[in-house]
Amino acid sequence: MESIEIGNSGLRASRVGLGTWAIGGWMWGGTEEKDAIATIQQAVEQHGVTLIDTAPVYGFGRSEELVGKALAEGGLRDKVVIATKVGLNWTEDKKPFRDSSPGRIRQEIEDSLRRLKTETIDLYQVHWPDPKTPYGETAAVLEELKQEGKIRAIGVSNYSPAEMDDFRKGGSLDAVQPPFNLFEREIEKDVLPYAELNGLTALCYGALCRGLLSGKVTIDREFEGDDLRKNDPKFQADTLPNYLAAVDELKGLAQERFGKSVLALAVRWVLDQGPTIALWGARKPSQLKAMDDIDGWHVDDAAKAEIDAILKRHIPEPISPSFMAPPSKAA
Numbered sequence: 001m002e003s004i005e006i007g008n009s010g011l012r013a014s015r016v017g018l019g020t021w022a023i024g025g026w027m028w029g030g031t032e033e034k035d036a037i038a039t040i041q042q043a044v045e046q047h048g049v050t051l052i053d054t055a056p057v058y059g060f061g062r063s064e065e066l067v068g069k070a071l072a073e074g075g076l077r078d079k080v081v082i083a084t085k086v087g088l089n090w091t092e093d094k095k096p097f098r099d100s101s102p103g104r105i106r107q108e109i110e111d112s113l114r115r116l117k118t119e120t121i122d123l124y125q126v127h128w129p130d131p132k133t134p135y136g137e138t139a140a141v142l143e144e145l146k147q148e149g150k151i152r153a154i155g156v157s158n159y160s161p162a163e164m165d166d167f168r169k170g171g172s173l174d175a176v177q178p179p180f181n182l183f184e185r186e187i188e189k190d191v192l193p194y195a196e197l198n199g200l201t202a203l204c205y206g207a208l209c210r211g212l213l214s215g216k217v218t219i220d221r222e223f224e225g226d227d228l229r230k231n232d233p234k235f236q237a238d239t240l241p242n243y244l245a246a247v248d249e250l251k252g253l254a255q256e257r258f259g260k261s262v263l264a265l266a267v268r269w270v271l272d273q274g275p276t277i278a279l280w281g282a283r284k285p286s287q288l289k290a291m292d293d294i295d296g297w298h299v300d301d302a303a304k305a306e307i308d309a310i311l312k313r314h315i316p317e318p319i320s321p322s323f324m325a326p327p328s329k330a331a
């Protein structure tokens, strides 16, 4: 598996990272512990993944606990970069809201270290910008945690370049985590060039656009329980057919030009756009097999232009992923 250094931290990680939001169950219709543990262990042992992304809010501690358990039981802690997050609190009835205040961060780090069964978090990322706390103040607390040996590298997620400029006045920054996939390309105009210019690694989330780019979603797929795709604007009756038509054409291109699946094309494309890591959400071992198809080839400029033409034809006005943004204050 290809690897990349995370900013200037000296940490190296595989360019495909395992995303564990769905493994936490919340907003993904539940989770199966046995499958979750096997997915985490097999991603590392059999598919060369050395970065696992999680967050306290994923299942309100559940995802971090499962990551900690899988790595401890498998004796795998030293093989991976654990990337978790900080700065989302939640109400008693489990409604998340943003809070990157120093007090909240000091509490969260201890909770995350305990759940992850580790003494150090490799990459600690602020989950969403919190307008109530000056960004430099948040950065300064994270810098302290680094000095104390509780974290190794610092990242932010869902920040604009201006917000990152403010953050960097208070401390160092190695990585940014924005949404990025073939259907969600807003960062091409600002965050991605900013990352390149400032030596940041971009951990791109939703690399499969919540499964849409897996090539397996059909028009009649039904989602269970609290699955966020019930409310995802791209998965609605009036929009899904356009996205699926694009996926169909991309499938043809991937097969004809590269002999690959559309899923492999989607992930490879993310890796060929800059200093990126593609975060790939999986919760069953069967979903990992396709990871072996990502290395050893590239999406060339001609193919990129054909992809752009396909997207323009079917989705002239792409829908933003902003429906996922949590509120600034507790409701």
Ligand SMILES: NC(=O)c1ccc[n+]([C@@H]2O[C@H](COP(=O)([O-])OP(=O)(O)OC[C@H]3O[C@@H](n4cnc5c(N)ncnc54)[C@H](OP(=O)(O)O)[C@@H]3O)[C@@H](O)[C@H]2O)c1
Residues within 6 Å of the ligand: 018, 019, 020, 021, 022, 053, 054, 127, 157, 158, 177, 204, 205, 206, 207, 208, 209, 210, 211, 212, 214, 216, 263, 279, 280, 281, 282, 283, 286, 287, 288, 289, 290, 324
């Ligand atoms: N920082 C942030 O604000 C933020 C926001 C979102 C995500 N993230 C991170 O990024 C990670 C990845 O994003 P994501 O999980 O939202 O979405 P994603 O990676 O775009 O899609 C994940 C979903 O795709 C489907 N899938 C995966 N592999 C497949 C395969 N081989 N064949 C068919 N379907 C497959 C699965 O859905 P089913 O299991 O339902 O089939 C899976 O849950 C997250 O887990 C999280 O770590 C961060």
